[in-house]
Amino acid sequence: MAEIVSLADAVGRAIHDGDAVAMEGFTHLIPFAAGHEVIRQRRRDLTLIRMTPDLIYDQLIGAGCARKLIFSWGGNPGVGSLHRFRDAVEHAWPVPLQIEEHSHAGMANRYVAGASGLPFAVLRGYRGTGLETLSGAAGGAPTIKPITCPFTGEVLTAVSALRPDVAVIHAQRADRAGNVQLWGITGVQKEAVLASRRSVVTVEEIVDELDPRPGAVVLPSWTVTYVAQVPDGARPSYALGYSVRDNDSYVAWDAIARDRDAFTRWLDEQIYAMSVTTGPAVQP
Amino acid sequence: MTYSADEMMTVSAARALRDGMTCFVGIGRPSAAANLARATHAPSLVLIYESGTLGAKPDRLPLSIGDGMLAETADAVVSVPEIFNYWLQPGRIDVGFLGAAQIDKFGNINTTIVGGDYLSPKVRLPGAGGAPEIAASCREVIVVVRQSHRSFVERVDFVTSVGYGSGPGDRERLGLTGAGPQKIITDLGVLEPDPETLEFTMTGLYPGVSASAAKERTGWDLAIAADPEIIAAPTPAELSALRAFGASKE
Numbered sequence: 001m002a003e004i005v006s007l008a009d010a011v012g013r014a015i016h017d018g019d020a021v022a023m024e025g026f027t028h029l030i031p032f033a034a035g036h037e038v039i040r041q042r043r044r045d046l047t048l049i050r051m052t053p054d055l056i057y058d059q060l061i062g063a064g065c066a067r068k069l070i071f072s073w074g075g076n077p078g079v080g081s082l083h084r085f086r087d088a089v090e091h092a093w094p095v096p097l098q099i100e101e102h103s104h105a106g107m108a109n110r111y112v113a114g115a116s117g118l119p120f121a122v123l124r125g126y127r128g129t130g131l132e133t134l135s136g137a138a139g140g141a142p143t144i145k146p147i148t149c150p151f152t153g154e155v156l157t158a159v160s161a162l163r164p165d166v167a168v169i170h171a172q173r174a175d176r177a178g179n180v181q182l183w184g185i186t187g188v189q190k191e192a193v194l195a196s197r198r199s200v201v202t203v204e205e206i207v208d209e210l211d212p213r214p215g216a217v218v219l220p221s222w223t224v225t226y227v228a229q230v231p232d233g234a235r236p237s238y239a240l241g242y243s244v245r246d247n248d249s250y251v252a253w254d255a256i257a258r259d260r261d262a263f264t265r266w267l268d269e270q271i272y273a274m275s276v277t278t279g280p281a282v283q284p
Numbered sequence: 285m286t287y288s289a290d291e292m293m294t295v296s297a298a299r300a301l302r303d304g305m306t307c308f309v310g311i312g313r314p315s316a317a318a319n320l321a322r323a324t325h326a327p328s329l330v331l332i333y334e335s336g337t338l339g340a341k342p343d344r345l346p347l348s349i350g351d352g353m354l355a356e357t358a359d360a361v362v363s364v365p366e367i368f369n370y371w372l373q374p375g376r377i378d379v380g381f382l383g384a385a386q387i388d389k390f391g392n393i394n395t396t397i398v399g400g401d402y403l404s405p406k407v408r409l410p411g412a413g414g415a416p417e418i419a420a421s422c423r424e425v426i427v428v429v430r431q432s433h434r435s436f437v438e439r440v441d442f443v444t445s446v447g448y449g450s451g452p453g454d455r456e457r458l459g460l461t462g463a464g465p466q467k468i469i470t471d472l473g474v475l476e477p478d479p480e481t482l483e484f485t486m487t488g489l490y491p492g493v494s495a496s497a498a499k500e501r502t503g504w505d506l507a508i509a510a511d512p513e514i515i516a517a518p519t520p521a522e523l524s525a526l527r528a529f530g531a532s533k534e
Contacts, residue, residue, distance in 0.1 A: 026335050026364055027350020051364070052413075075410030077348035078311055082410075089408045101396075103412040104334060105368035112365050124373050125417045127458040128446040134402050155459060184355045185335045188364040215361055240352055247347045 002178025002201070002224035007233075010200045010226035011037040015046075018067075019165040022049040022111075022196060023056060026187030027077060027245070030237035031170040032056050033230045034202050039063045039271050049164055051107045051188060055236065055253050058082040061097060062263050063271070068098040068140075070162070072107045076257075079250055083257035093260065099138050101131060106144065106159045111188050113161035114195025120158045122147060127157060167196035170234045171219075172241060174203045175210050178221035183213045184240030190217050193224065202230040204242045287518050289471040290430075292490050294320060294526060295518040297381070297428045297469045305378040306330040308418050311349045313428045314381035316526070317469075319345060323525045332377060334414040336362045344529045368414070372421050375461050380422030384429045385409050386440045389483045389504045391447025391465035393419065393427065394440035402442065412444050419445035420460045431470035437503040448482040472498045473515060478507070488513040 005013075015021055015038060023031050035056040038046075047068040048057050055076065060066055062084030074085050088097035102110070109121035126132040126144050136142030147158040169189045171182035180201050182189065193199045201219070206229050210218070232239075236246035236253075256262050287295075290313075297317035301307060303326040309318045319342060322329045331340045335350040339359030346354055355361050362371070371377065386394035395415060399406025419425050425447075429435055447465045448454055455464050465484075468475040474488035485507040486498050495508045518526075 027348045028335070028352070028355070071411065073411050073413035074408075077350075079347075086408045090405065101411055103416045104364065104414040105372070105417040108365040108368050112369075123369070123417075124421060124459070124461065127420065127460060128449055128454065129412075129416050129444060130396065130402070130442045131412060131416065131444070138403055184352065185337065185350050185361060186363055187336070187350075190363070191365060217363075238352060240355060245348070245351055250347065 002221045002227045004174075004176070004178055004206065004227045007033060007037050007202060007228040007230050008041075010228045011041055014166050014198045014200045014226055015043055017043055018045045020047040020049060021166045021168060022162070022164040022192045023168040024050060024187060024189045024192040025170055025234065025237060026051065026185055028185040028187065028237060029170045029182060029189070029234050029239055030054060030056055031168045031202055031233065032235055032237060033233035034168045034170070034200060035060055036271050039065060039267070049162060051104055052077070053082060053085055055082070055250065058084040058253070058257055061085050061088050062094070062257065063267055064094040066097060067095070068100065070100040070102070072102045072104045076250060076253060079254055083254070084263060087260070098140070100140060100143060102144070102159070103131060108188050108191070110143070110159050110162040111191035111195050113159070114163045115191040118161060120160050122156050122158055125157050132157070162195055164192070164196040165198065167192040167199040169193060169199070170202045170230075170239065172204050172239050173210060174201065174206050174227045176206060176208065178224055178227045179210060180219040180224055180227065181210045181213065181216050183216040186215075186217045190219065193219055198225040199223070200226045200228070202228050202233040204231055204233070204239050205229065285518070285520050285523050287523055289490075291523065291526060292518060293428065293430070293469060293471045295522045296474060296490070296515060297426065298324065298522070300426050300467055300469065301326050301329055301379065304328045306332060306376070308332045308334070308372060308377045308380045308422055310382050310415065310418070311346070312383050314383055316345055317428060318381055319529060320522065320526050323529065324522055332367070332371065334364070334367060336364055336367045338362065338371065368417060372417055375421055375423060377422045378424065380418035380425045382415055382418060382425060382427050382445070384427055384435065386435055386437050387427060387429055387468060388437055388440045390449060390451060391427065391468065391477065391484055392440050392443050392449065393445040393447065394442045396442040396444045398441050415445040419447065419465070420462060422462045424463045425465040427465055427468045429468065429470060431472045431498065431501045433501060433503045436501070448477065452480070452482050472501065473512070483507065485509055486512060488515045490515050491517050
């Protein structure tokens with residue numbers, strides 16, 4: 001059964017130095033408030049897993065929380081680069097960042113394998129790409145390998161399962177028993193939670209009863225470890241039905257992240273100086 | 285009406301989409317072109333975004349592939365594993381619409397690193413996203429990219445998404461089920477693969493663009509078709525539709 005706790009408690013209990021952490025949410029429902037709390041609690045040496053690192057991992061990487069990044073697309077959507085991610089890969093600032101790189105299809109299937117209790121997944125993908133030939137080049141074992149179909153002899157691609165220590169997601173609602181409901185673009189969150197040993201779910205609100213919503217994903221309470229109520233906890237991402245994507249903040253992030261000093265100032269003023277209940281703003 | 289080279293490129297890309305097609309749309313210029321096509325000659329174009337939105341009908345350009353209006357206007361919203369496994373992988377989608385940081389004469393795309401080597405790159409780009417499997421499994425692929433010495437290279441620094449590999453036979457050998465890139469649409473004109481060598485050849489030029497200008501802005505020894513088509517300038521209807529949903533002119 002999920003325990004309903006504060007965000008600070010959920011992060012403090014679920015996420016430890018050195019953990020492999022998957023904070024998912026595909027553009028929609030990105031768990032920004034939880035990410036900021038991880039920075040605030042100064043976690044170190046994390047392996048961060050996420051299809052689209054987005055601003056949330058740019059911030060965690062820039063704050064020095066990560067040792068390794070497992071990902072498939074590291075840009076600021078519609079804007080350009082993730083400058084903290086680039087600075088870490090290109091100049092090892094603030095600490096070196098090892099990368100394990102995939103395509104979206106590969107990452108999605110790696111979560112499916114993890115959620116399914118399988119060691120790997122099979123897909124048509126990667127054939128002929130540098131991602132396949134350089135898998136493992138950055139250190140660690142290869143995670144992409146060819147595999148022959150035992151029935152047809154066709155050569156396909158195997159990707160190793162993802163089994164994070166912790167999944168962190170944001171959802172629209174939970175009930176008082178800790179059952180979680182999310183809808184709209186639901187991405188890969190169900191798979192990420194089911195693939196992980198523990199999970200933290202922040203929600204817009206806790207309600208008495210989860211009335212049905214079209215296309216909703218429900219995670220039963222017994223699949224979730226901690227639930228924390230954090231209204232607007234996805235900002236500058238959004239929660240369909242509660243908020244809209246703050247596109248201006250995504251654009252404004254570019255100038256902050258481009259400059260180490262501006263970023264450090266943002267960290268001090270918007271993360272470290274804030275308590276968990278006051279939402280950070282992106283504007284410097 | 286006057287228009288910019290980028291507007292010409294977006295209009296040209298939109299024209300490459302036929303009504304009723306299913307189109308897997310990358311963000312940025314491909315998205316602008318696909319939305320322009322739906323607003324003009326292809327109202328039944330089915331837009332599919334990798335966020336899992338099938339049949340999205342945005343009334344303005346989304347900044348990201350996961351903007352709320354894509355989900356709110358879609359025929360169906362599916363999970364990310366499902367969009368790739370059930371919809372893209374079996375070859376259900378007619379055309380993949382991609383951008384590129386670098387592209388070579390066989391239509392291989394790089395969006396991973398430029399310069400240096402993989403472990404210590406000079407420039408780290410965002411990476412693959414959905415592109416490798418879009419390039420592999422859509423029935424055909426159209427690439428939209430500005431033409432320059434920097435982007436049009438003899439050999440890409442990293443193969444993120446496979447076009448024709450090193451030439452004829454490579455897609456079959458690799459088991460890639462789609463036909464591969466059929467057009468590269470640039471700010472100078474249109475390139476198509478030579479039927480025999482599969483090397484991209486300039487087959488169309490925009491009004492006022494010379495073959496020598498196209499050669500100059502290409503990092504390989506660009507072949508020009510014997511009688512390249514002069515592509516019609518954007519119509520006022522195309523331009524006003526493009527500007528109406530807020531595509532930038534730059």
